[in-house]
Amino acid sequence: MTYVAAGLGMSFNMVYSTRLITLGAAAFYAIGAYSSTLLTIKLNLSFWLALPLATVIAGIVAFVVGVIIIRTGTLTFVIMTLLFCLIIYQLVGSISWLGGWGGFINIPRPNPISIPYIGEISFQSRVPFYYLGLCLILLVALIYQSLYSSRIGRAWKAIKQSERVAASMGINVFWYKTLCFVVASSASGALGSFYAHYYQIVIPDMFTGFISIYIQIYSALGGLEYYILGPAVGAAIMIFVPELLNIAQDIQPIIFGSMLVIIIVFFPGGIIGSLKKLNQKKNRKKNEIRRKC
């Protein structure tokens, strides 16, 4: 679960890297999970084929939605992505062909694969899934890192600094934003597919808009400016700490919500950003002392 959360958080930060905030992560996560489930149950495809197909489907949906709502401006984008989440939630719930409110159970686990030197891996227990998730998240992180360090990533950075300046430098702001949204959403789709086969059930209640909000909290906690490490740190903390402290379900939203407010308002850099700032301050003090001496 931490992997999935971290990956979704990475997608959030990726979209934020073009100064857009997406609250639609849960929607694409749901699209990935449902399309993978339908492909394996109704068409009897194997998981290894369904995962990339689910990714592609989520990407296509993201493209169609993105082309429409990115043009409408930053604020509308936030609202429409959140609404899209709720609509997907209602859609999968109210159409019986898509499982209805009961969802699907007994989603097949991935077929065993044989890797040279290691032997055959069957996915009946949780341990191989752990490594599969690790591989998936590392792959996502790798793709993101290579995108950030390429021409595309530099264009995103320019857009974040100032859209007008970026446009005057010959960057097609609209298409770069769409690309960002599509890549981030298809990664969410892949993670959704993984999640569905891991838990072997999908129900609409797994994909409410609250998932998107929690993902936003993970990203904000880790640090919005640290694209890959930030969400990983944030998700790890947010998933382990409540379990360790055994916080009651009743007041969890209050704590998480106030945490989000405090982080956004007072520590916009998140944990990593704040630590870095602290470090800088220490260094500056050291330097001052040295100068005085």
Added chain:
Amino acid sequence: MDGTLLFQLFVNGLSIGAIYILLVFGLQLIIRTTGIVNFAHGEMYVFGAYTFWFTYSVLDLHLGFAVILTVIVMAIISGVVYRAVFHYVQARFKADTPLSDKALMSAMASIGLMMVLSRIIVLYFGTDQKGIPSFLPQVFVFSGIRLPAERLSIILIAVLIAGILSFFFFGTKLGKAMRAVSTDSLASKLMGINSDRIFIASFALGSILAGVAGLLIAPVFALDPAMGTEIIFMAMLVMVFGGINSYKGAVYAGITVGLAESFGYYFIGIISHVLLFVMVMVFLIFRPGGFFGEALE
């Protein structure tokens, strides 16, 4: 299918639309004047409804007194919320920063606030639904058409409030100052307007509008704590549909969405929400800024 049913659906749609319009007015007022996107607006609506329930139904106060008390409580709650959270968001930005930076940050912060407030409501009032005895139980009957007085009163009061608001914005000093700040907060600061005070006043006014919307809906539907998150998304849809910086657009979009919801829910059930969303999406292809708005940067 007869005409009377259609007419009743029409009146129901108009009354829902009027509630949306009040909510969207509040949202737009806050966005345009302070630059804050308030996702916690729906919780203000719930607070309004519950305060009215508490004063009118539990404390058994007189109707007018309960309404006034609700408005005062809304002003206090919104003032506290603004001072506790959005004041610091505001302080982070200079007066001339573009709207979208502030909007993004406040959107994220207010989503956290929404979670906190909705949970507080659940913890404090419980999850069970609460009903308010209707204060206008009469039903007008015109040649077979039954019109509940409270639905009509919602429409009338919304029209009245719109009139009062337009007088407030164009006729009073505070309203003029709010318009000045929403046009250019730096310039209005130079003209001697205390923009901090205007920010908090417009935030409070927006929240009071939400509270009044909650107060009006309270006798019609049963109160439950989840109604805030439900309605805020529809209100946001209405706002996007009508154009974020256009009050006129909000009126048209509110009526359209209210009617579409009323008829759609009756004829095709819950899937009508999906169709409504698709409709707005298709509309946004042709007019990215909504009915009367321009696309914000």
